Amino acid sequence: MQKPLRIGQILYTNVLPVYFYFDQERFEDRIDFIRQVPATLNLAMSRGEIDLGPISSFSYAEHASQYVALSDLSVSAKGRVGSLFLFSKKPIEQLNGTKIALTNTSATTVNLLKIILRKFYDYEISYVTQEPVLDRMLLDAEAALLIGDDAILAMRKKGDLHVYDLGELWHRFTGYSMTFAIWAVRKQVLAEHSALLEEVHASFLTSKEMTRKNPGPLIDYVSTHYGGDKEEWTRYFQGLQHDFGDEQRIGLEYYYRCAAELGLLPAPATVDIWQAGGRQTNTTLTR
Numbered sequence: 001m002q003k004p005l006r007i008g009q010i011l012y013t014n015v016l017p018v019y020f021y022f023d024q025e026r027f028e029d030r031i032d033f034i035r036q037v038p039a040t041l042n043l044a045m046s047r048g049e050i051d052l053g054p055i056s057s058f059s060y061a062e063h064a065s066q067y068v069a070l071s072d073l074s075v076s077a078k079g080r081v082g083s084l085f086l087f088s089k090k091p092i093e094q095l096n097g098t099k100i101a102l103t104n105t106s107a108t109t110v111n112l113l114k115i116i117l118r119k120f121y122d123y124e125i126s127y128v129t130q131e132p133v134l135d136r137m138l139l140d141a142e143a144a145l146l147i148g149d150d151a152i153l154a155m156r157k158k159g160d161l162h163v164y165d166l167g168e169l170w171h172r173f174t175g176y177s178m179t180f181a182i183w184a185v186r187k188q189v190l191a192e193h194s195a196l197l198e199e200v201h202a203s204f205l206t207s208k209e210m211t212r213k214n215p216g217p218l219i220d221y222v223s224t225h226y227g228g229d230k231e232e233w234t235r236y237f238q239g240l241q242h243d244f245g246d247e248q249r250i251g252l253e254y255y256y257r258c259a260a261e262l263g264l265l266p267a268p269a270t271v272d273i274w275q276a277g278g279r280q281t282n283t284t285l286t287r
């Protein structure tokens, strides 16, 4: 019997629309889910311990020759995201020359912050990477970056800290949307599992469409498990995009170029979309 397909799931609410109605039972023991924060999934994917799933878009670029991406799936936003915050003791205009603490759960957003503060503010910052605990991060740093549910929960007790949404900053300076996660598949897995992969991909897309049409049950679930009011959660999910079309690709590939320009990536990457049936399209844009 074939080994089960190992599928990652980001341990944050932001991916739930793609998993909420995923019909796991239909796959019985043909799939396994591994639930972790993005940085852990990134590493597991690069080591071949996971076969497919959402990873940081930055990590996709670092391993672009080994991965392809599933079409129409991402965690993206044009403007405000609502779960990627820089919490700062001072206004952002006064952060040049300071120390900023970065969550150890992220790859895309920590580099997005570096790009924004270097390229658009022309700042020199000293960065430290820490566990995502806001109070502890701010003991010795002027500002702290959190992502995912850590950011959502910290926002509720931010006191008089200044708060900046990274998606909003990116959009303000570039006019682009930003893609934080994409569903990567290790190329090695394609030949072995292509039929199963098509089924899994279709189930993700079905879940996404079902939550789009009827978000009520998901909103009830998250407000029960994570607190917060339902309007807040409704606004959060409305602001997130889980598609990956031209708009998302253009913004992401611009981010890759900025990252390469600053030496954060060895070269600007492009995203290869795997098409059901085994075809692959390289989505490189002419520049």
Ligand SMILES: C=C(O[C@@H]1C=C(C(=O)O)C=C[C@H]1O)C(=O)O
Pocket (backbone or CB within 6 Å): 010, 012, 014, 038, 039, 055, 056, 057, 075, 081, 083, 084, 105, 106, 107, 108, 109, 110, 147, 148, 149, 180, 181
């Ligand atoms: C929108 C978000 O996108 C995330 C940010 C990631 C990163 O910074 O590496 C990775 C996956 C996504 O979960 C979020 O976490 O709030």
